[in-house]
Amino acid sequence: MARFIERHPAWALIAIVAIAVLLWLVFAIWPPGLEQAIGRKRVFLNAVFNGITLGGLYFLVASGFTLIFGLMRNVNLAHGSLYLFGGYIGYAISTWTGSWLLSFIVAFIGVALVGVILQIVVFRRMEGQDLRQTMVTIGLSIVFADLMLWVFGGDFYQIQTPAWLIGPIQLPLVTAIKSSGEPVYLGYPLVRLVIFAASVVIGIAMWLALNRTRVGMIVRAGVDDRDILAATGVRIQLVFVLVFALGAGLAGIAGVVGGTFQSLSPGEDTRFLLASLVVVIVGGMGSIPGAALGAIIIGLAEQLGSVYIPTYAIVVTFLIMVLVLALRPQGLLARR
Amino acid sequence: MSLMQGTQLRSTPPTSAARRAFIRAWPEFENPVAWFVALILVIMPLIANGFFLIEIFGTTLILGTIALSLMFLAGYGGMVSLMQLTIAGFSAYMVAVFGVSANTNISLGWPWWLATPMALALATAFGTLGGALAVRTEGIYTIMITLAIGAAFYYFTNQNWAIFGGHTGINTVATPHIWGIDWRNDVAFYYVALGVAAICYFAVQYVSRAPFGLALQGVRDNPRRMAALGFNVNAHRVAAYAFASFIAALGGVLQVWNYRQISPGSVSVNACIDILIIAVVGGITRPVGPYIGAFVFVILRTFALDLLVKFGLDGNRFRLLIGLGFLAIVFWSSDGMIGLWERWRRRNTTASPRTRRGGHG
Numbered sequence: 098m099a100r101f102i103e104r105h106p107a108w109a110l111i112a113i114v115a116i117a118v119l120l121w122l123v124f125a126i127w128p129p130g131l132e133q134a135i136g137r138k139r140v141f142l143n144a145v146f147n148g149i150t151l152g153g154l155y156f157l158v159a160s161g162f163t164l165i166f167g168l169m170r171n172v173n174l175a176h177g178s179l180y181l182f183g184g185y186i187g188y189a190i191s192t193w194t195g196s197w198l199l200s201f202i203v204a205f206i207g208v209a210l211v212g213v214i215l216q217i218v219v220f221r222r223m224e225g226q227d228l229r230q231t232m233v234t235i236g237l238s239i240v241f242a243d244l245m246l247w248v249f250g251g252d253f254y255q256i257q258t259p260a261w262l263i264g265p266i267q268l269p270l271v272t273a274i275k276s277s278g279e280p281v282y283l284g285y286p287l288v289r290l291v292i293f294a295a296s297v298v299i300g301i302a303m304w305l306a307l308n309r310t311r312v313g314m315i316v317r318a319g320v321d322d323r324d325i326l327a328a329t330g331v332r333i334q335l336v337f338v339l340v341f342a343l344g345a346g347l348a349g350i351a352g353v354v355g356g357t358f359q360s361l362s363p364g365e366d367t368r369f370l371l372a373s374l375v376v377v378i379v380g381g382m383g384s385i386p387g388a389a390l391g392a393i394i395i396g397l398a399e400q401l402g403s404v405y406i407p408t409y410a411i412v413v414t415f416l417i418m419v420l421v422l423a424l425r426p427q428g429l430l431a432r433r
Numbered sequence: 434m435s436l437m438q439g440t441q442l443r444s445t446p447p448t449s450a451a452r453r454a455f456i457r458a459w460p461e462f463e464n465p466v467a468w469f470v471a472l473i474l475v476i477m478p479l480i481a482n483g484f485f486l487i488e489i490f491g492t493t494l495i496l497g498t499i500a501l502s503l504m505f506l507a508g509y510g511g512m513v514s515l516m517q518l519t520i521a522g523f524s525a526y527m528v529a530v531f532g533v534s535a536n537t538n539i540s541l542g543w544p545w546w547l548a549t550p551m552a553l554a555l556a557t558a559f560g561t562l563g564g565a566l567a568v569r570t571e572g573i574y575t576i577m578i579t580l581a582i583g584a585a586f587y588y589f590t591n592q593n594w595a596i597f598g599g600h601t602g603i604n605t606v607a608t609p610h611i612w613g614i615d616w617r618n619d620v621a622f623y624y625v626a627l628g629v630a631a632i633c634y635f636a637v638q639y640v641s642r643a644p645f646g647l648a649l650q651g652v653r654d655n656p657r658r659m660a661a662l663g664f665n666v667n668a669h670r671v672a673a674y675a676f677a678s679f680i681a682a683l684g685g686v687l688q689v690w691n692y693r694q695i696s697p698g699s700v701s702v703n704a705c706i707d708i709l710i711i712a713v714v715g716g717i718t719r720p721v722g723p724y725i726g727a728f729v730f731v732i733l734r735t736f737a738l739d740l741l742v743k744f745g746l747d748g749n750r751f752r753l754l755i756g757l758g759f760l761a762i763v764f765w766s767s768d769g770m771i772g773l774w775e776r777w778r779r780r781n782t783t784a785s786p787r788t789r790r791g792g793h794g
Contacts, residue, residue, distance in 0.1 A: 367703075
């Protein structure tokens, strides 16, 4: 952090000012002039919270994508299909058993198994052929999409939120002052906050596992130079299978989260594939902190954009990607 | 190089060396199969009825032209771009926006001879900008960035009502009428599509042997060495995107004239990927590949339903069939159907006259 400020004082200043403005907008009671200019504070706060929680969901999807890419150089364009598959599994389990938490576990295991099979049966045969692997993932995404359409049809599904998470919670953030002088606090759906907290926990756990454990060390070494790592006697194929399983399983969990937040239908796979692509392009390919930063930026941009400039919301997301590619083609937090 | 040969041929009687070079530059002229295919294509309106002419052959030529632009980028430039259909779709939208359509609040109502060049120019600029963005990173990243551009354009057309008409798109786009001919007539349109496809095909063939194309292939094989030799690697890549964008834009104009409407469904991510499938299934090593791929794709798309039902399967599983076929091609033949065909021919030639090849080593 300190080194970044030393090296790029201008960018650091811009970032600090932007964060300060955002914090002021969140915590301060807006003067009437501002409310007239850009609308009610409640709308703004809701958009910010939706953006951050959506960022949590994007992080879950994109972290698996970036992990697989970082280690195996495999651009897994079937990642969106894994996400949707996880969502469908979660829906089936939660309607069958009525347990929301169980659906997470089953979705993780189920999709991770698909990942293991893919890695062993398909990708191991074409190691080192980036382009061919990517083509295969495109073919697989078509096949998966059609199979899921066959089984689940074109309907919308929504996973039932458990009873103990339904309803809004009052946050200590003042949205307005009533004429009687009584402050109005922001109410926000509890389930979204819980899911966001869970994705933060998963992110921190992943960071710890990568940076503090032996397996994490091996994975990081593999990201840097997998040939040398294999030469030192590490069973690299086993590591590949494990990482692929973890990445796919995270996509499965994200599918359950997405099915609870939003809904599941054909086409969602492409949407989340696009989201993970943009997130990792912005954040830096192969970097977990990059995925977190990119996910928050894209989530915020999407939600704020859809509130304030509805017809051009997607352009904002896209412009962020263009800007990052123009100024820092490797992504915000990538090394290289 | 080919240009030089051309002038030489005109000034002096064809010497054998010049003729050999000419044949090397234009191998189709020596190939009887190529002449036969060309003849069939030209007299097609006599053979096929309206449905086959437009739905099968017209669509094949249009999709083939769009896939040809991808083949040029992937085969000669080593850049697999998934946004070629997006460029075509952008050009189609621009034809509808500048030209005449039923959505009078959107369309500006320009005559076709003004709207079409405008659409081509804008789409080429759009593709070039996208290319300039994509060449900032290398190799495998190109797929990701171009796919992101394509998907973003799809969602944008869905959301935007002011220019792109939201998810209903723009309908009843006017097609040109000149010399008293309605160019949307089956036969006339078929010849327009055939002419555009032929021009694009020979243009790609020519460029691939021109100095620019050779330099581009050098960039594909070893960018660092080309940079060391003094070539501007990125400029060559961006120029390749510009050329490919123009071809894709031509395909897009044909597409909007064919369907007379354009909507986000035509630029969806699936459609973008279809173009990749067409190019890869046909083969990205030679310009004829995309047209073969497009023919197979269109035949499958049109008749898969009947075929699947005949085998007692669900007729709606067309995409499954396409996906599995694509996987099979990627698994077993990396250069598509051309590769299969060449391997089959080589096996036949090596099976009979074994001695001739033996003396080689």
